[in-house]
Amino acid sequence: MSSSALRVHEIGKQYKLGSRETTRRNFGEALLHGLGAPLRRLRYLGEKSNGDDLFWALRGVSFDVEQGDVVGVIGRNGAGKSTLLKILSRVVHPTEGRAEIRGRVGSLLEVGTGFHPELSGRENIYLNGTILGMKRDEIRRKFDEIVAFSEIEKFLDTPVKRYSSGMYVRLAFAVAAHLEPEVLIVDEVLAVGDAAFQRKCLGKMGDVAGAGRTVLFVSHNMQAVSHLCNKAVLLDKGRIRESGPAREIIENYIRGSVSNDADSEIVHARTTPDAAVMIDAVTTSCNGALTREFDLAQPIRLKISYTVRRPREGIYLVFTVRTLLGLPVFTPSNADMDDEDEPFEHQGALDPAPHSGTAEIEIPPYVLNAGTFEINVASYAPGHGTVDLVTNTIITVHDSGSYASRPFNRSRDGLVLCRLPWRLTQDVLQTQGA
C-alpha cells in the first residue's frame, strides 16, 4: 500500500459544450467573430448553467497504481482515456477530485510536441528534451544513445522539416523514451513508425517498466497493451467500468465489443447463405454438459453439425482456435485423420453424397492455457477456399490453480501448455580440493 506511485481519487472533468473556442482561420472569419462576440457573450450570460450544456468527460474515477506497475488504460473512443492522462500530466485541470503522484512525472501525450520544423535534429533533441523536463546535462549524457535509438545519425544537422515522417517520429520517440521519470504517462503514440520501430518502442517501454518505473499507457492496440501491461483500467463513458489484471480486463473488453449470445450452442455468423456444405451448429461441452467455460484440466469437446446439400467432392472440416486478439493458436482439420485406403487428396474428406452429420473433436486437457479463445469452424475445399464459415464461438479456459500451483504459484506464459518429457542428467562437480 505504501508503495503507491499514483493514487487517483474521484477525479472528474466537466466541459461546457459549445464553449470550446476554435481558431479563426482568416481575417473575415475573425472580423465576424469579433463583431458577434458581444452578442454571443450576452447569450452565454443569459442561459447560465441550465446543466444541458455541461458534459462530464470523466467522473468519479478512482484507482491506485503501485510502483512498478504498467497500467493500460483502455476503452472506446470518447471514454475519457486521454482526458485522464491529460489530468495526470497536469495539462488539464480536474473539475473535482484529487490525484497524487509520487516522483517525477514524464508524459508523452503526442509524439514530437515542441519540435520546431526549422531546427535541426540535434537542436530539436535539446529543445524537446528540455520541454519534456530533462536537464541539459542529462540530455548531453544521453545524446548518443538517443541518436542511436532514432537511427538518424546522418541527418542530425538537417532541419527536421526535411525529415520523412518516419524519421521525425523516430527522433521524437527516441527523445521521449530517454526521459527517466518515476512515472511515465504515454498516450496512443505507438501507432506510428514501421513495424520494426514499433517493436523497438515497445521494447523500450518494456525496459522502462522493467526498471521499476510506473507506466500509464493508453492504446487501442490490445496486443501491445496485453504485452506490456500487467494491469488495466477499462473506461466507459467517463467512468471506470473495470480495473484489474490486464489480461482479464482486455478479454472482457474485447468480449464486450463482440456480440456474444450467452446460451448459444448455435451458429453465430455465417458468411454464405447457400453453401454446398453448411455448418449447422457448433457446440462445446464438458462431461456431457454444454458449456463455454472450462478448466484447463478438462477436455474441451467440440461438436460440429453439418449438412452436405449438394454432391461435392473433397470437402474438409477445419476449425481455428484464436486468441481474442486474433492470433491463431492452431487449426486442426479432419484431413489429419489417418485413412490409408483412400488416395491422399481425399483423405478424411467428407462423403460427397448429400447427407447430414456431426463431427466430434476433443481438445485434450492441458493443451489450451488459461484465457479466452474464439473458435471458427469452416468447411473447406482445397483449391477453392472456404465453403462455409461459422465464427464467434467463444470459450474461456480457467486455471483453477491446479496447474499453476505446481510449483510456481503463477500461470505459465503462453497460449498453449506444452507438457514435454524432460530428461535431466547430472554430473558431480569436481571440487578442486587442496
Added chain:
Amino acid sequence: MTKIEHSPCFVAGEPDIRACDAARLPAVLDNITVIQPRRGWVNVDWRELWSGRELLYFLVWRDIKVRYKQTVIGAAWAILQPVCTMVIFSLIFGAFAKIPSDGVPYPIFVYAGLLPWTFFSNAVSQSSQSLINQARLVTKIYFPRLFIPASSIGVGLVDFALSFVVYVGLMLWYSHVPGASILLLPVLLMLTAVAALGTGIFMSSITVAYRDFRIVVPYMVQIWMYLSPVVYPTTIVPEQFRWVMALNPMTGIIGGFRGVLLNQPVDWHALGVAAIVSVVILIAGICNFRRMERRFADIA
C-alpha cells in the same frame, strides 16, 4: 518478466485517501505532486519557475535561432527595420512636419526613442500571440506556462542589442557624446522589459480566451506609439496633460532613454511613475495569467 501478482488495492472506489496519506507522508514529502481543482487566484510557484529556468533559456534560444533561419540577410533585418523607420520618420516628422527635437538632430532624436519603442512593441505583439501560436505545446505538455509569453521577450532583447550598434554609429556620425548617465541604460532597459513582460503576459492570457484580442493588440500597439513620445518630444504636449501622459509607462521610459543617450536632463518624476506603473502591470498580468492558466488547455 511479466508480473502476475495483483494487489487488491487496485480497485475503483478507494476509501478514505487521507488515512493512507498519513502513513506514508514522512518518507517522500516533497516529491509528491498533488493534482486537484483550484479556484480563484493562484500563487506563482517560484520554485518551479526557477527549476525550469533551462527551459526558458531554450525557448528564447529557439526563437532567436528560428527567427532568421532561411532569410537571405539574416540578422541584418534587426538593423534594417529600425534604420528604415528612422529614415522615414526623419523625413516625414522631422523634415516635412518640422516636429521639434529638443535641439538634437532629428534622426538621432527619433532613433533614441525608437530603440526602446521597437523593443517594447515587438515584445508585446510577440508575447500576446505566443500562447495561441504555441497552443500545441500548451495542450500537450505541462511546464510553467509563464515561460511562453516570457520567452518572447528574449528575441526583442537581441534585436535591441543589434539596433543599439546602429545607434553607436549614429552617435559617431553626429559626433554626439553621451554623458556618464549612459550607465543607467541597463536599468532603463530592464524597466522596458518589465513593462513589456507585464503587458505581454496580460494580453496573452486574455487572447487565449477571447480571440478578439488578436485584432485588438496590433491596433493597440499602433495607437500606443502615438500616445508615447516616440516621434515628438514631451515638451510639445501642453503642461496640464503631461501627468496623464506619464501614466503611460513608455512616456517615462522613452524620456529616460533620450535623457541618457542624448545627454539631457532626465524627468525623474515621469520615470518614477513609469517604474511604478510597469510593476503594477506586471503583477496584474501575472495574477490574471495564473487565474486563467488552468483553463488554457481546455480553450487553447
